[in-house]
Amino acid sequence: MLRSIKERKLKKVIFSVIGFGAVFAMFISWVVNKSILWAIIHGIFGWLYVIYYVIKK
Numbered sequence: 001m002l003r004s005i006k007e008r009k010l011k012k013v014i015f016s017v018i019g020f021g022a023v024f025a026m027f028i029s030w031v032v033n034k035s036i037l038w039a040i041i042h043g044i045f046g047w048l049y050v051i052y053y054v055i056k057k
Contacts, residue, residue, distance in 0.1 A: 022046050 025046030029039040 021050065025049075 022043045026039040026043035029035075029042035033039070
């Protein structure tokens with residue numbers, strides 16, 4: 001039971017970080033490009049950069 005509580009908390013933190021990363025990517029995209037379309041694209045696919053960074057690190 002304790003393990004499942006820890007797993008749920010970890011999943012919640014991971015999804016929160018992913019959500020923050022997407023919002024941050026959209027914000028930076030808006031500041032740089034001033035385009036809503038690019039901001040949405042960067043928000044949706046921003047997590048791919050994280051995966052790429054982890055692999056290439």
